[in-house]
Amino acid sequence: xxxxxxxxxxxxxxxxxxxxxxxxxxxxxxxxxxxxxxxxxxxxxxxxxxxxxxxxxxxxxxxxxxxxxxxxxxxxxxxxxxxxxxxxxxxxxxxxxxxxxxxxxxxxxxxxxxx
Amino acid sequence: xxxxxxxxxxxxxxxxxxxxxxxxxxxxxxxxxxxxxxxxxxxxxxxxxxxxxxxxxxxxxxxxxxxxxxxxxxxxxxxxxxxxxxxxxxxxxxxxxxxxxxxxxxxxxxxxxxxxxxxxxxxxxxxxxxxxxxxxxxxxxxxxxxxxxx
Numbered sequence: 138x139x140x141x142x143x144x145x146x147x148x149x150x151x152x153x154x155x156x157x158x159x160x161x162x163x164x165x166x167x168x169x170x171x172x173x174x175x176x177x178x179x180x181x182x183x184x185x186x187x188x189x190x191x192x193x194x195x196x197x198x199x200x201x202x203x204x205x206x207x208x209x210x211x212x213x214x215x216x217x218x219x220x221x222x223x224x225x226x227x228x229x230x231x232x233x234x235x236x237x238x239x240x241x242x243x244x245x246x247x248x249x250x251x252x
Numbered sequence: 253x254x255x256x257x258x259x260x261x262x263x264x265x266x267x268x269x270x271x272x273x274x275x276x277x278x279x280x281x282x283x284x285x286x287x288x289x290x291x292x293x294x295x296x297x298x299x300x301x302x303x304x305x306x307x308x309x310x311x312x313x314x315x316x317x318x319x320x321x322x323x324x325x326x327x328x329x330x331x332x333x334x335x336x337x338x339x340x341x342x343x344x345x346x347x348x349x350x351x352x353x354x355x356x357x358x359x360x361x362x363x364x365x366x367x368x369x370x371x372x373x374x375x376x377x378x379x380x381x382x383x384x385x386x387x388x389x390x391x392x393x394x395x396x397x398x399x400x401x402x
Contacts, residue, residue: 157255157369235331236257242284243261249283250265250273
């Protein structure tokens with residue numbers, strides 16, 4: 138198994154079911170949207186434009202961190218947060234495989250009943 | 253991103269015909285590629301042997317959840333229970349639902365599989381292994397086969 142696949146397992150191990158739970162919230166989706174830009178963001182930056190307090194944003198970031206979707210990075214004295222797409226990609230790829238198999242199975246069913 | 257898979261397929265066959273293909277265990281086995289031991293019974297475990305080329309060593313096991321005549325057929329199972337040395341019985345299952353709707357030209361089949369959020373990451377990796385091991389090629393072989401001999 139390649140290095141790349143191996144890293145994917147590690148990311149996935151952190152994520153698991155927590156990923157779906159983490160994504161099931163509007164505020165967290167907005168945070169991800171901001172973090173998707175590529176640059177690590179500070180809590181202050183992430184709080185700008187939000188009705189939520191710094192504490193509330195921090196709480197949501199912790200949920201994303203536990204799911205492995207967001208990582209904390211140190212920039213001097215400041216804590217910044219960056220987005221990690223790997224856990225989500227892993228799940229998406231898995232679902233794509235299962236999805237593909239259903240396509241094939243349903244195609245066989247179609248041939249079977251329309252014969 | 254969703255934790256479920258949803259499919260819609262239009263079938264040019266009556267609802268009764270599709271229902272039979274789904275719930276008669278022999279007919280189900282024909283297109284799904286599994287040799288089932290006996291009929292589907294609500295609340296009971298359905299067992300059998302996969303007949304898919306290359307995967308004949310694998311067992312089929314599912315728990316029938318609902319059989320609502322010509323409307324809904326559902327079961328729970330362990331997706332990708334492909335390692336014969338692993339006991340999957342304690343692991344979470346996904347729910348597979350087939351829903352049928354009558355259309356002017358035949359039947360609309362709605363398939364969904366849900367509950368992937370509960371499936372451990374290690375198991376998801378098995379799917380990758382399986383895929384790398386030529387599953388896609390097997391699919392192509394079958395497609396070729398059924399097109400040649402419909």
